[in-house]
Amino acid sequence: MAMRLQDGSKSLGPKGGRSPLRRHLHGLLTVGLALAGTALYVVSQRSSREGVILSGKEVSRCGKIEPIVPSFKKSVDLILHDAEFKRSSVEKLSKAIQIPTEIWDVNPEPADDPEWYAHFYEFHRFLEQTFPLVHERLTREKVNELGLLYTWEGSEPELKPVLFMAHQDVVPVNKETWDDWEYPPFSGHYDEKSDLVWGRGSNDCKNLLIAELEAIEQLLLDGYQPKRSVILSFGFDEESSGPLGARHLAAFLEDRYGRDGIFSIIDEGFGVLPIDEGLFVASPITAEKGYVDVVVTVNGKGGHSSVPPDHTTIGVASDLITVLEDNPFGPDFELDNPLFSLLTCAAEHSKRLPKDLRKHILRAPKNKASRKMLEKFLSSDVRFRDLIRTTRAVDVFNGGIKANALPEVSTFVVNHRIDIHSSVEETVAADAYFAEKIAKKYGYGFARNGEFSIPETELGYIDVKVAKALEPAPVSPTSGAAWDILAGTIQDVFENGVFAGRDDAELYVSTTLMPANTDTRYYWNLTKNIYRFVASILDASTFETIHSVNESIKASSHLSAIAFIYEYIVNVDENA
Template identity: 60%
Template sequence: MSEPQHASIKDERPSGQPTPAHSKYKKFVLPLIGLLTLGFAYISRSTGNASNSTFEVPVSQHCVKSKPYYPSFNKSVNLILNDKQFKIDSIKKFSGAIQIPTEISDVNPQPDSDLEYYSEFFKLHKYFEETFPLVHSHLKVEKVNKLGLLYTWEGSDPSLKPILFMAHQDVVPVNRELWDSWDYPPFSGHYDSETDYIWGRGSIDCKNLLLAELEGIEQLLLDGYQPKRSVILSVGFDEESSGFFGAKALASLLLERYGPNSMFSIMDEGAGLLKFRDNLYVAAAVNAEKGYVDVNIAVHGHGGHSSVQPDHTTIGVASELIFMMENDPFNYDFSLDNPIYDVLQCVAEHSTFLPPHIKDAILKAPVDEDERKLLTEFASSRRDLRDMIRTTRAVDIINGGVKANALPGLTSFVINHRVDIHSSVNETVENDLYWAKVIAKKHGYGLAYHDEVIIPETKLGHISLNYEKMLEPAPVSPTSGHVWDIFAGTVENLFQNEILADNKDAEVYVTGGLFSGNTDTKYYWDLSRNIYRFVASVFPLQQLRTIHSVNEHISASSHMSAIAFVYEYIVNVNEYGHD
């Protein structure tokens, strides 16, 4: 990944409007489906009395059902989904993994330098060996950077591209001050049979996925299945702190071993299925992620005694810069190739609860600029949708001053940006530089960008701007073609024909989706263009709100569906896939 070139400073005020797609685009926060739930609940509540529209909504014009892919080898699908003893055993396995507190902080030591720090991870590894004996006796198991787990199930045909599954072992820390706020202890893995909920940190993010992958493979081995195409499971251990030690090392090894574009598909944590009213289910497989950049801005002054007050201290100058940035956010741009639009189309075409004028705006946006603007206005007015259609800028850290009677010689702050899929790190930093230049000129300060002088330092001091962690928006994975068809067809068959078979009114559709955050897949882009961040579970909104928070929990039935998906997907790719 190359660093952005120097961002040019323009005298004219930048619009913040995203530019046409840069080269990489030819690519908890809540998942997209949770965000959309809030948006549509708002629409139906606040605009339910909208006037009738004369526009006739086309039926299934764009959002069409995927062709179901039914695996001929399905020995245990019914067992996974419906057998009571299998469910009890799976819950026990899942609960045991939750009980091992593999917490990870923002800053962690190199595994080589402090193995004791990671002692809980080694306990988890031993637990996996005991819980999934067939996986550990039939698959090649490698430790990467001491803690990363790489499982390889060799296929009978080495010429075929492997399927790659991902997950991570780590969980975000539990705030000890809020420990008593949990209905059940956060590392108890408690199962409540009345609600069918499994409680604990990591139950959604993402030991559910990790256990589903291991158990799906274990069951296939038990059933005597032998894949033609190799199956790889790559498991990081520091995803919650950007995956620098875990996923980065794992991806590097895989790229060296197999080469670029060597994986048939990559599956990682992500969105699931959202149930709308009137039995509409939309599976939003996240096929795009926003970019990321942290910008550190510092106002350098000269200090002094506070009794000799300047017009503005460095804290005051920094505060004004923050105020101006926050009051001039990046512009909204609801492009129709944004994966969110695919979900909106499905709801507009197949649900009845949307008010007519909103349905019109969604369906007519491709051919009517006014309707597209109305759709953008609606999305930008909703906190749960607006950040999916723009670059965001959040000031998260600020430091300044050391004593009440001493002028602050230095005030610094960090801005975290999530970069719109049609923008770039360079364009984002350029916007910050513009505002830094405005403030520098206004208050008579110099300005420097990564040690390059833009405005010479003055007697008052200077403002410096540096970017730290950065990541361009991810390449957008296709939602058409052979690889997508097998993925979407597996989801379609599993839910439409098996899980919801008794619900004659249920309709399942599979679309792409967008994350405002980033997963470990950011290190795997070169291994495949077919990257889908998806967990085959129905996640009610109240569960999604508990991610990284108090009372994280998931339903056991959702966990069973995730296991069944792994089982079916492996079989379907082996049966129907071709390179």
Template identity: 55%
Template sequence: MIGLPDNDDWYSTPRSFVEKYKKPLLYALAVIITLGTILIVFAIIHAHPSPREPLCPKIEPLVPTFNRSIDTILNDPTYKKQSIHRLSSAVKIPTVVQDNNPSPHDDPDFYYHFQEFQDFLKLTFPLVHSQLHLQKVNKFGLLYTWQGSNDTLAPLLLMSHQDVVPVNEATLSEWEYPPFSGHYDPETDFIWGRGSNDCKNLLIAQLEAIEQLLADGYAAPERTLLLSLGFDEEASGNHGAKHLSEFITNKYGNDSLYAILDEGEGIVEVDKGIFVAAPVVTEKGYVDVIVTINGHGGHSSIPPDHTTIGIAAQLIAALEDSPASKAFQFHDDNPVYGFLTCTAEHSESISKKSRNIILNAIKKSKKTLQALTDFLVNDSRLRDLIRTTTAIDKIQGGVKANALPEDTSFLINHRVDLHSSVNKTLQSDIDLIKDIAKKFNYGVSFMGETLLEETELGSIDIIFERPLEPAPLSPHKGPVWDILTGTIQDVFQNGVLDEDEDIYVTTSLFSGNTDTKYYWNLSKNIYRFNPSIIDEDLAKTLHSVNEHVDVPGHLSAVAFIYEYIVNVNQYGNSD
């Protein structure tokens, strides 16, 4: 047969071939199998990516051994009734401040209602006033000290403020109930009135928690507890918190406090049954810029091309439209990213596209950070957290219809971005004002220094007030943070929310400033947190018509402060 050997040796040929190439064949086969396995595994992973570590995991609740009254505070009808009376009575006392207030030493009568309020506190919280040491700083600032048994431990400081913003009399008819009635509506479970949500609710909750701990026989804590109550936070705290912080610094020294907890962001429901608590770990900066256009008067029948009011209008339009006011930029260290990731990971209502934009920003590439910037710019609730804001809040000019205004002034309020500074913000304003001044032939001065010589038309004068750089970023890892967040998790997950509801704790940022700006030297651990669930309607009435607070939210704040004091002493006594 053609092609086949004519003897039996042909059977031996394959065997010889196999024996000769046995090892290389087995090696090749192993390589093929290995490569095939890798390709199959790669295909599986590509089709079903392995789960990454969550960016916003559930925090372990921190449960205290002393929690005698937590359930009473949250659920007892008698306690609730008493708490309503205490907060309602506090709201009835109109501790109003203006933008500029006299010194308490120069005009104590101006602070008449603050004395009334402090008399009310003394009557309402007898155990606090008999067992804690009260010192009055600059007459109306209150510093309560619950002396600890271990002087080597740094004190814990709780803060809030006694003052409230004024009520615009033109809006009185729009209020559901008179703004200082402290009215309680059992149908809505709301207490109405100015200060009910900013922040007499927190102040009363702090005192209620301490009063209840004393009533429960809670022994003097190892760690000293301080409670600092300013009286002009709504006017930048120059008479209250500023003096209180200096007093505390003189007594304890710099970097002397374990942690500071003041008013701040609350807890929000980001989806049905999904809540996010986000203590604020830093604040934007602040500066007021006052611009005055000095010109010449005359009869309005012979006007110049632009009156000083007209020049002011040109400046205001340019400032509001300036590139600096629209310089949005998300940076990966912005603590608002914590809130965003919690929402993206746990809310089903957020779109897939939005979720991907938020979660992909963790890659920190130019593309992913810009995508998140663009996303935030389109959300009016979030966009101001990634830029320096410009708000024209006051304007004054002119005295009569037939008289040209000799001078016109306006005030610009800036909230300075975390990655900017007061100097950068001022320089941006100066550059823009100089451009307008050149266009309309005006001089310019800054804080009395001539930048452009005054012309025959006049000069534009610029000064600034209340400069404040962005706040230092407080740690959001480590034992101090863990005690704060573990307490939030326990109180709300195990005490306030239903079984089918969940809460996550992370970081956040807001545009406002609190009295903590005077306390930066006292602790690196400064947190601003309102331990209550806040809905959008509650937030909208802050500093506005129909300010109100829900009673369950107030009671949750009492429970949180009670437990936080205990947890700090149980778990945090190892400075």
């Protein structure tokens, strides 16, 4: 799909930009949309398929979902409201955080360097001691030495299993920032006054891993026997894209269960977000943006710097970088964009949304002028613009080796997060378009992946190559049994559990687009029903500390995650 660039020319692909994740979140929260990072909500619910009249000709697209209440609910109130259970649960999470399972960008194979992974083996021993029933009743297998796979065999093995994911690893803590932490990063400190558990991994994502194990431990203690097998799959290098952990685990599972052999997958993602006072939106992630790293190399001639050419390879590369940054990808905002459904939900229920914006959102389906106003608003605001386009960021540059020697080769890496309407090919083609223009400008040849469209000249040539690529994830369904059970379970856990006794609390269930990628990138073949969700109430402070100083999570939010997993396992058995 050709798209018009800001310089007025045509491109084979979309345009890109860059904006920090936390800046997006902070800005979106301040306007009452409570987006997690660059999250986009899609409103999809079972009980309002036909819509209801709001006022005049406005039709609701964001109705309430009916809660699914399981018949086996023995310990949900205990999990959510018992002081002793909370104390014990906090202690488990705290001790998990105290084991520094840091992972780096480049890591050895576990079998080649066990010492590198010493803390992971310590973490495995901790899990064995902390969850005795899980290790007694479930089958534990290790994949590629450190990947953990637990299987709770169901009574009806012909049913597709339900799969829960999490990762054991955490991002490293910069030693220079340790003194900036309110409590040491691997202390697992619990502050009763704030109800916060502090430490690296408290929110990404040892909280989810411990919640999954704790929910199953409690189900075992309660005497529950699932009809459908339950699987836990824990990678160990998600923070370096999962090549050693999740990739092997997914292949192992596909070999055992086959393509589309799993009923549903729950992995880390967003949670329940407060929008207004008493108004909450639960936001499972149903899609992830794509990813591509493009390596651009300017190959030139060397020589002594006392007799330089008009432009060195560094100069040519710098001009190309400037052109790329000056020509970001244009917006691709359509009414089928998940963002529009979020805006619709906010327009119907939030009291903080500006009146004019609310008017344009509600009129957009039938009014072209309102659609244009929405696109203009979203694309002109730094808090929103990257939500509706592919992004482009030049992150690595290398050129030259000595002050008096001309740089023969200059190379830079461009990272992109690909819009769900685009593709790797479309994105790379856009970069190649500008690279070829610069090659012509300076009299260089041009090649893409080694194939020349302009022959190499006496000055050199520019080459564009793909280093790492991932298409946008398939969009998980928001209708059918898997979605209905997920949404209905969320509604029950919060409406009848977390918010029990609160007349002012109102919850709606929507979905979210993920700007980054989780370990689920390797699991696409196993099921179309992939939902990235942690049933925790989140706020701005939660997101501001992800991968940063003072990472923390509220203990009460950790308990709601346990309750959700407990109920979801039962609800799948009873309703699928």
